[in-house]
Amino acid sequence: MTHEQIIETLEAAFAGQLSDCDTAHGISAITIPAASNLKVLQFLYDSEDLQFRFLTDLTAVHYPNRTNEELCVVYHLHSLHLNKRLRIKLYVPVAAPKVFTASKLFSGANWMERETFDFYGVDFVGHPNLKRILNVDEMDYFPMRKEYPMEDPTRIDKDDEMFGRGGTIC
Amino acid sequence: MSAHIHLDEASIQKQTTTLNLGPTHPATHGVFQNILEMDGERIVSAVPTVGYIHRAFEKIAERRPYYQITPLTDRLNYCSSPINNMGWHITVERLLGIKTPKRVDYLRVIIMELSRIADHLVCNSVIGVDTGALTSFVYVFEFREHIYEIFEAVCGSRLTTNIGRFGGFERNFPQEAFDKINKFLEAFPRGMKEFESLLTRNRIFMERTMGVGGISAERALNYSFTGPNLRAAGVDYDVRVAQPYSSYEDFDFKIPVGTTGDVYDRFLVRNQEIWESVSIIKQALEKIAALEAADPSQKEVFYAPEADKYHLPPKEDVYTKMEALIFHFKMVMGEIEVLPGEIYSAVEGGNGEVGYYLISDGGRTPYRLHFRRPCFIYYQAYPEIIQGSLLSDAVVTMSSLNLIAGELDA
Numbered sequence: 411m412t413h414e415q416i417i418e419t420l421e422a423a424f425a426g427q428l429s430d431c432d433t434a435h436g437i438s439a440i441t442i443p444a445a446s447n448l449k450v451l452q453f454l455y456d457s458e459d460l461q462f463r464f465l466t467d468l469t470a471v472h473y474p475n476r477t478n479e480e481l482c483v484v485y486h487l488h489s490l491h492l493n494k495r496l497r498i499k500l501y502v503p504v505a506a507p508k509v510f511t512a513s514k515l516f517s518g519a520n521w522m523e524r525e526t527f528d529f530y531g532v533d534f535v536g537h538p539n540l541k542r543i544l545n546v547d548e549m550d551y552f553p554m555r556k557e558y559p560m561e562d563p564t565r566i567d568k569d570d571e572m573f574g575r576g577g578t579i580c
Numbered sequence: 581m582s583a584h585i586h587l588d589e590a591s592i593q594k595q596t597t598t599l600n601l602g603p604t605h606p607a608t609h610g611v612f613q614n615i616l617e618m619d620g621e622r623i624v625s626a627v628p629t630v631g632y633i634h635r636a637f638e639k640i641a642e643r644r645p646y647y648q649i650t651p652l653t654d655r656l657n658y659c660s661s662p663i664n665n666m667g668w669h670i671t672v673e674r675l676l677g678i679k680t681p682k683r684v685d686y687l688r689v690i691i692m693e694l695s696r697i698a699d700h701l702v703c704n705s706v707i708g709v710d711t712g713a714l715t716s717f718v719y720v721f722e723f724r725e726h727i728y729e730i731f732e733a734v735c736g737s738r739l740t741t742n743i744g745r746f747g748g749f750e751r752n753f754p755q756e757a758f759d760k761i762n763k764f765l766e767a768f769p770r771g772m773k774e775f776e777s778l779l780t781r782n783r784i785f786m787e788r789t790m791g792v793g794g795i796s797a798e799r800a801l802n803y804s805f806t807g808p809n810l811r812a813a814g815v816d817y818d819v820r821v822a823q824p825y826s827s828y829e830d831f832d833f834k835i836p837v838g839t840t841g842d843v844y845d846r847f848l849v850r851n852q853e854i855w856e857s858v859s860i861i862k863q864a865l866e867k868i869a870a871l872e873a874a875d876p877s878q879k880e881v882f883y884a885p886e887a888d889k890y891h892l893p894p895k896e897d898v899y900t901k902m903e904a905l906i907f908h909f910k911m912v913m914g915e916i917e918v919l920p921g922e923i924y925s926a927v928e929g930g931n932g933e934v935g936y937y938l939i940s941d942g943g944r945t946p947y948r949l950h951f952r953r954p955c956f957i958y959y960q961a962y963p964e965i966i967q968g969s970l971l972s973d974a975v976v977t978m979s980s981l982n983l984i985a986g987e988l989d990a
Contacts, residue, residue, distance in 0.1 A: 518804030521960040544631035
């Protein structure tokens, strides 16, 4: 089964819900509405043709300039049956970053979601133990968000312009 | 009772004992803390705490030119840092569309398999230490030293190697490196056999490890296990075969699998992988010799010609030639463009699938770089694996999982 057929199968099952479908560097990628993440993951897991039953990775990306869809949660699934990878993205607003937890479906998602919460503040609804994992419990911000600069913001030699981005990012 | 001591409700009446294992316990081989609830010698439940050596690599990577990220990858799984280095190089090469020459691929395979051997030797000999057999540990560390000497001959450093560049290597392998590889290949099989003869059929070792810390294939997959720990449970998933990189498809090797996923199976799978690695290195040397015999100019190929924009020019040229100096400056200042794109690329690390999820927005640094760190993902299964087992078995189980604190905490 090719990457195109995988996307076609998904499009047939979730008509009108998928966007930005493409295949690059050996991975098909789709974007889905945040509310239907569990439906899509469960469908991929149960489907006898696809069998996406291995959660390779789960993380988030922060795009401060996308209004109302600042946080992007990214799942990387692997079908050992087809030997194909699939990337699923969903966008949530940074003000209310609520995503249903996948930890009931994949035990491995438990810590990956905790890590994503720890660094981006994505609230995984239904997670059994959603607390910080790598940072200290007392921390009151989400350090991987782009508004927290890594370096001293007063240093002009470390400005974003020096990294090919023109001006400060936030 | 002192006002400073806060005890949970009913904690005085409870029948179990709370035991802190770690974070700096000699038996945990790294900074791992587990708060165990013990019923006598049996573990009722375990709560692992991680993050003691978190160094914010993903945040740092967002402010580093691409070539400065290689040293960060060293410090993830520092028992096999060349695999991490090359995994990162391969990721960027795939994003840029650089095709590396065969000789570079084979040289990389040699280095990666040597690191796999070093990684597995540490892990397996430490299982021996935790079962009370210190001798085997001392035996194989000689060969780890030989491997580090090879790395030293190739790149100048031993543990955190920063080996290679985008497109290949910083310089060609010196003859000394090949001599050391050949010497290693000659001496190592005898030492490895000796190591195996000390443990594999050792009655005490078998009693201590068989049926201990097992996990079923189904649970292992559900926990996203990868590497030898997954293969010990009986799933033949290996990135080198499933999605080959660096010309692994040219090599002929087996993927050893276990059946029960217990400590003993993990030990056997790693030992068998070491033998496969030895065979892969021999094949790689033969392939390089064949390439050089067919075309003597191949001897000088150590990086992809189309990657010259990403490859620091030789130092002597920098001091004598204008163009080389300009290129050197541009590269060090990170003025080399990387096109926007998004990629997930994985290699088979010492303890599982090491993945790099890279988003480039065209800047000089990644917009986002996420490391898939295998032991962070499978360590969460630890409480489930050790539940109901003895405390001493929990220690052996931990060492058999090949947990590297640097990788776990990123």
